[in-house]
Amino acid sequence: MGRLLKLVLFLLVLGFVGLVGYAYLGDLSPEQREITLPVGLNVE
Template identity: 60%
Template structure:
């Protein structure tokens, strides 16, 4: 039982390190795009 718990803790630590590394090194910037749309105002 101790081996399973130890292995699970090690996997959790490796997963956390991978998640932090991806957050810092991964390219997660949004793509920018200019959008223009004409607007007609109904003013009386």
């Protein structure tokens, strides 16, 4: 039972390190573009 717990803990730590590494090294910047939409106002 202790070996299984150590394996699960190791996999959790490895997954966390992988997620942090991907967040820092992966290209997570959004695509930027200009959007122009007309806005109709009902002001009387």
